[in-house]
Amino acid sequence: MAEATRAAFGRALVRVGGTEDRIVVLDADLASSTCTKPFADKYPERFFEVGIAEGNMVGVAAGLALAGKIPFAASFACFLAGRFEQIRVSVAYNRANVKLVGTHAGIGIGEDGYSQMGLEDVALMRTLPNLVVVQPADGIEAEAAVEHLVRHEGPAYLRLTRQKVADVSPAGYRFEFGRAVVLREGRHLAIAASGAVVGHALVAADALAGEGIEAAVLNVHTLKPIDAARLTEWGARTGAVLTVEDHGIVGGLGSAVSEALSETGIPVRCHGVRDFGESGTGDALYAKHGLDAPGIAAVARRFVADLAHPRERGHATGTRRGA
Amino acid sequence: MSGTPTRSEEVARLKPIVRRMREHVIRMITAAGSGHPGGSLSAAEIVATLFFHTLRRRPGDPTWADRDRFVISKGHGVPIVYAALAEAGELPVEELASLRKLGSRLQGHPDRVLLPWVEAATGSLGQGLSLALGMALASRLDGDRYRVFCLLGDGETQAGQVWEAAMAAGKYQPANLVVILDYNKVQLDGPVHEIMDLEPLATKWRSFNWKVREIADGNDLGLVIEALDESGRGGGPWMLIAHTVKGKGVSFMEGKAAWHGKAPTPEEAKRALEEIAAHG
The missing domain is CATH 3.40.50.920 (Rossmann fold)
Structure with a gap:
């Protein structure tokens, strides 16, 4: 099977949202693209649409996390990378339990061109102490990674594809964080x-x-x-x-x-x-x-x-x- | 003791606390050899009112789930918060001398991991209001169990993120969010109106769907208490524009950009402490 990892993320988010009510989701006018919309439709009171203002989205997510919520803040990878200063201080330095989700990673997005391509995001996120970085290779792994990050205490960056990718994970695959x-x-x-x-x-x-x-x-x-x-x-x-x-x-x-x-x-x-x-x-x-x-x-x-x-x-x- | 204290009784109770907080600020910044006295002194009455009159908190328990939150977005002004914590008995007064020194919990700008009382790391200006809004939204999801207060510097409202957060709060209308703007009119490079004028400030916040109230003298305890009493009852988001004096209480620092981020010499500190004692 082939599936975009963002689609698997969106499906997983709805599922984990049903069992963990501390999960909240933020988006910056890309919910249809980042695949947070199914969560927004199902749990509107736990979804925050902040408009095209990613810096504020990152900060609000950090505030929600410091008050005990588990926020998933999603945008294109490049737009999150562009809010590095907010991620650096409000999220990482605070050890805020924010899950940053950067979709549309890399040149694989195709036609939209460079300004929409996340090509520097991993480089930036890796520099921050406390912040872990996960990039699943297929939909199976993306779902498992979301489940893991809900349990992971601390800031995280999840990098996802726009395009479909073929399954590579074997049947019965279990995600082991940190283990290639x-x-x-x-x-x-x-x-x-x-x-x-x-x-x-x-x-x-x-x-x-x-x-x-x-x-x-x-x-x-x-x-x-x-x-x-x-x-x-x-x-x-x-x-x-x-x-x-x-x-x-x-x-x-x-x-x-x-x-x-x-x-x-x-x-x-x-x-x-x-x-x-x-x-x-x-x-x-x-x-x-x-x-x-x-x-x-x-x-x-x-x-x-x-x-x-x-x-x-x-x-x-x-x-x-x-x- | 019976009955609620009158406002004048509260002013009388807080006044010596404010004086000692100013003294702590001068002493700790002098000992550190660097720091930001101007914006600490301008906010003394505001921070004292929050800590000793307004905030619902549990002594000794900085992580109590239902505590009111206070985020100091103007992170360089954190010495006035350390001073309040010392007066509240949450920090040993002697520890204030460790400000900005290696191994201290009292970082030059607040660090919540080291010192949970400060709620959030700030100091990269313009970020605190978003954090406070997130906390206020969390409070609402949990049934409005606590209120969120945020102190903004005037200069930092030049940052775009502040207006992103202002717009978002205007949309979500968190009733439990109260923001106080320390409008001391001076920033690092000079007067705010020359660097990047904020006026018409009240009009701007009103147009973002905030309740706005001006505090004509934000260094007048009675006026600060009155404004926080009213806004603290809900109905927010509230923007309290507090007209203050940079470096308040020390004549040679008042209104001077040079004292935004400079430590006094021991001689200057002595004069400053004498003035604070005389007028406080």
């Missing part, structure tokens, strides 16, 4: 992916296997705290880690993995978005930026080749060096 999921084992390379691109990484691994490259695929749904232990384990087992994300190349998953593995000596290569986004279909943008399965396979192939011929490294790093 090994979706495929391999011995030549570990691909650590997060969010919408996890499914593409699995398809890429299939293609690589046909060429004799056995790539492990890890779904890194918790970006902070990063699962340093499992990433180190798989980096050591395979000899290298390739990170793949629909987010700017600075500060996201690639940076988190690089930081975590910086003292291990394990080679890490980061693959993500190296420029502003632009309009086009999501598929066309993924192809252009090498985030579809063929693009990921090509980067992985080059990485493995570079590892095999270290003297040539630096000449064949593969991807564009824009950022």
